[in-house]
Amino acid sequence: MTAIYKRAFYRLRQGLMGSFITKPQPKPLVFLGAGSAIQLSQAIGQFGMRKILVVTDKPLRELGILDPTLAALHSAGVETAVFDGVLPDPTEAVVDQGIDCFQRERCDSVLAFGGGSSIDAAKVIALGSANNCKAAACIGAKKCKRPAVPFFAVPTTAGTGSEATFIAVISNNDTHEKGPVIDPSLIPKAAALDPEVMRGLPAAITAATGMDALTHAIESYIGRWETEDTNYYGLAACRLIFDNLAEACRNGSNLQAREAMALASHYGGLAITNALVGYVHAISHNLGAKYGIPHGLGNAMVLPHVLELMKDDAAAKLADIAVYCGMGKRSDPDATLARTLIDRVWELNEEIGIPLTSEAIREEDIEALVSAAIAEGANYPSPRFISEEECRGILRTIRG
Numbered sequence: 001m002t003a004i005y006k007r008a009f010y011r012l013r014q015g016l017m018g019s020f021i022t023k024p025q026p027k028p029l030v031f032l033g034a035g036s037a038i039q040l041s042q043a044i045g046q047f048g049m050r051k052i053l054v055v056t057d058k059p060l061r062e063l064g065i066l067d068p069t070l071a072a073l074h075s076a077g078v079e080t081a082v083f084d085g086v087l088p089d090p091t092e093a094v095v096d097q098g099i100d101c102f103q104r105e106r107c108d109s110v111l112a113f114g115g116g117s118s119i120d121a122a123k124v125i126a127l128g129s130a131n132n133c134k135a136a137a138c139i140g141a142k143k144c145k146r147p148a149v150p151f152f153a154v155p156t157t158a159g160t161g162s163e164a165t166f167i168a169v170i171s172n173n174d175t176h177e178k179g180p181v182i183d184p185s186l187i188p189k190a191a192a193l194d195p196e197v198m199r200g201l202p203a204a205i206t207a208a209t210g211m212d213a214l215t216h217a218i219e220s221y222i223g224r225w226e227t228e229d230t231n232y233y234g235l236a237a238c239r240l241i242f243d244n245l246a247e248a249c250r251n252g253s254n255l256q257a258r259e260a261m262a263l264a265s266h267y268g269g270l271a272i273t274n275a276l277v278g279y280v281h282a283i284s285h286n287l288g289a290k291y292g293i294p295h296g297l298g299n300a301m302v303l304p305h306v307l308e309l310m311k312d313d314a315a316a317k318l319a320d321i322a323v324y325c326g327m328g329k330r331s332d333p334d335a336t337l338a339r340t341l342i343d344r345v346w347e348l349n350e351e352i353g354i355p356l357t358s359e360a361i362r363e364e365d366i367e368a369l370v371s372a373a374i375a376e377g378a379n380y381p382s383p384r385f386i387s388e389e390e391c392r393g394i395l396r397t398i399r400g
């Protein structure tokens with residue numbers, strides 16, 4: 001197929017997918033502010049849950065951040081079992097262990113407590129447990145008959161917004177390629193955006209995860225599946241991030257900045273669950289799968305490069321963001337505003353210590369990375385397609 005026919009085919013396929021995905025999706029009930037994880041625990045008791053599986057990772061459990069939530073659940077009359085086997089970018093095997101634990105402990109509900117990795121693992125544990133199946137059987141769009149068991153979430157990073165999306169990303173055990181699990185019941189019944197649980201998040205993770213949220217906000221806003229709702233959330237998230245991310249990195253105990261970032265991350269999730277992402281994610285997912293580069297860090301490094309490529313086709317949208325975030329006047333030319341915004345993204349990366357390059361990337365892998373990223377990117381409603389040559393250029397530039 002010539003490039004022109006291929007691209008027409010991709011746009012048609014995106015249109016068909018869009019008619020399914022861009023339907024308004026349910027939103028979780030949200031508790032916001034310091035102490036909201038405790039409020040959520042009380043609500044879980046009021047919802048009538050008897051025994052909940054708390055899904056988290058070992059480092060978080062050892063830090064003791066989870067303890068007040070466990071105590072609040074017990075006070076609310078909810079028994080708990082803890083599965084702390086989540087690893088970054090969870091695999092099918094990790095999810096299967098969680099499903100076994102849910103069944104062995106005879107739980108009736110799931111609470112994710114952690115970053116995007118814990119939330120995504122918890123989502124598929126809740127879906128697999130309801131359907132008595134393994135993770136592999138859940139991968140794809142709406143593969144399971146029954147909805148997930150009642151599911152709740154407390155994000156402890158401000159980045160993925162996974163507590164707002166109907167997608168979970170699970171890695172293959174052998175290839176580490178990421179596969180999406182898509183199901184409306186993966187949206188939690190309720191979530192707590194509690195800055196208190198993010199107080200000790202190290203600056204480097206705060207920075208990388210915050211740039212993941214900015215990538216969601218910008219990619220959803222400039223993409224072709226935007227709606228009035230997703231545009232609202234995308235713009236609001238951008239402003240919260242430009243105003244608060246550097247401060248949250250400098251002073252992790254500033255709970256106002258932490259709360260603003262938690263809200264921005266949530267808004268980013270609400271935006272991408274309908275409007276999807278773009279080439280930044282297509283490239284960074286593959287860097288994560290190949291080298292284990294953390295999701296937020298990969299996005300942060302790739303974002304300004306992709307924006308440089310999109311600056312003409314998405315000039316009006318990038319200009320909107322710049323104006324909304326106080327970087328210029330509506331009367332300024334779109335191209336000038338778009339330039340200002342992209343420069344601000346470069347500066348923010350520098351201010352929060354995002355590296356320009358990664359030594360993990362090897363020249364001999366670049367062709368395979370280009371093919372995988374271009375194939376994944378064709379599924380996303382980006383303002384324009386990028387060529388293999390352009391993608392190769394980005395990867396060579398960020399190779400250390």
Ligand SMILES: NC(=O)c1ccc[n+]([C@@H]2O[C@H](COP(=O)([O-])OP(=O)(O)OC[C@H]3O[C@@H](n4cnc5c(N)ncnc54)[C@H](O)[C@@H]3O)[C@@H](O)[C@H]2O)c1
Binds near residue numbers: 120169
């Ligand atoms: N489902 C979605 O909509 C969606 C969207 C974007 C990304 N994701 C997925 O999310 C995952 C990345 O999630 P992430 O960026 O939040 O990272 P993560 O969940 O992998 O956590 C990164 C590290 O931070 C530590 N950590 C988390 N909270 C902490 C805290 N409060 N204090 C101290 N340490 C803490 C964890 O222990 C872990 O070591 C990827 O697998 C990605 O594919 C999913």
Ligand SMILES: [Fe+2]
Binds near residue numbers: 215216295
């Ligand atoms: Fe992301």
